[in-house]
Amino acid sequence: MDLIDTLRTTGAVRDFTDEPVEDAVLARILDTARFAPSGANAQAWRLVVVKDPNLRARLRDLYLGPWVDYLTLTAAGLRPWSPVNDRDAESAALATDTGSAREAAASQGFTAHLDEVPVLLALFADLSQLAAVDRDLDHYTLAGGASVYPFAWNILLAARAEGLGGVLTTMLIREEDEVKKLLGADDPLVLAGVIALGHPVRQPRRLTRQPVESFTTIDRIDGAQFSPDTR
Template identity: 60%
Template sequence: MTKGANNVDRSREWADLKERYLRPPSQRPTSSARGLHHFALLCNNVEETIIFYQDLLEMPLVELFENRDYQGSTHFFFDVGHGNYLAYFDFPGLYVGEYQEVIGGLHHIALSVEKSKWDRLVVKLETAGIEIQIVNDSSAYFAGPNGERLELLTYPLNDMYGNVIGAPAVDLITTLRSTGAVRQFTDEGVSDDVLFRILDSARFAPNGGNRQAWKVIAVKDKTLRTTLADLYAGPWAQYQALGAAGLTPWSPYGDRTAENEIIAEHERNAGSAQTTDEFVNALFNAPIVLAIVADLENLVATDRDLDRPTMAVGASIYPFAWNILLAARAEGLGGVITTMHVRIEPEVKNLLAIPDHFALAAVIVIGHPEQTISKLRRGAVDSFTTVDRFTGPALVELPNTHRTQP
């Protein structure tokens, strides 16, 4: 650590400031700001700046247009993750001096990246001949193409040297449009503190009568996880075989005779060979594995007496499961809700000592994603929404409709 010029111990001063001004989370007022819209800097050369951020640092250019306040000036933006943007201007013909550190001025910009990406970007920067200062194998300091000081660090967005900074920030619309199923994870662990925060947020999910009929089992024991992987492998292989045959696996209105024939043929071809593949083993080596079970004595099944499989009870359980994924996303994590174990529920209930009146609703696996997904493929609104009746006209987008995102 670099010592200050006066080399004075200020620990007592800092403790006093925290005591007087740092309020407990429950006593902090809601911020008046909706968020950091963008951070704007000046550049010397637009193209060089784009190449540096988009190609070298892998932070894509998302918009470019003329500066509203200065004719001929370019205003352009880079996606730095989590709904945040770093913006630049150029001012042709206007002399702007070189960067200097001044009181009230910019010291540096710190950008959070996962450790595996940090390692890759450091190599790219070094290969490009850019001078880097590495600190504790977690921070990389270097200068951008315009002299701006940048830091790549491996700490999560609300963590600094192990100190929690406020609460995890989340942009709801971005999260809703980009939270897909994640099944491949890095080796980075997830602490119990993070898991607790995830569940503490997820518990506010809407549910019938506020009965909160869910129970969560966090599976940590390696032997239990191995058994869960082995149990998963059978239904997973059957699911793939049925899908490959052009069927919707286990559809309530599916052809059960055809399903049984396909599964029997698959099992004959597979023989007695071990079917727990690398994908399944990796899935259950994720940092977090949660079994979500539902108290059947405390669920309202309004469609219980209809001549079809019940659907209504899920409305009191699956919003909670979805909230877990959303809360995990706010922590920089990803995951997947799988119901494959429901096919062999008795074995899972026996393994995890689940009482008879509880049903296995899902297993949720969570970790640090190997790859961050920013766009998902889904059907357009007019492909699934009609007006007044099932056969009514599609709900179409009006010409002047403002979308939050494309």
């Protein structure tokens, strides 16, 4: 597949057929993905291919709680767990009865069938290898992830080139302690996300994104919009 086409059609895929993904295919995907950039070429990632049905079922169960919270916060008009959220507003939203939401989440879609996806990968980051240059700033840190998430994106791109689809979800980070115990991950490893891969029920074709000029300006955040016609 042409690189530009791959970049423009690699969407989040959560619905998979029952067709298995051979280990040889996954090995090719990971063999390509490992060339992702990372700070000092530290390659500070560890990956667990979760095959055991019991482990998969436990991850599915752990996923449910955070997903219900996500739905509850969204229904309250909040961006779930935004670093700038009013924590009292979050607490008030989460205090509402989520019984029906939990029942719905447990019986529908990706959450209900997480244990059945053809490939389930747990991605960990080694904190001892991350140059988190914003570590001591007084706001939410982002920089460390720059050495890990390109690898996750490479997995999705390489999977797309193999005719597969997938999604990176960070929901299980809300249950990190349990996931680490379940998969034998000790400090300084932290959970960076879980990646699901498989043969899509529908191949993504046209993705919808904001135009370049909506997020790109010249010289300052409040500067003129950048566009091909800018002089």
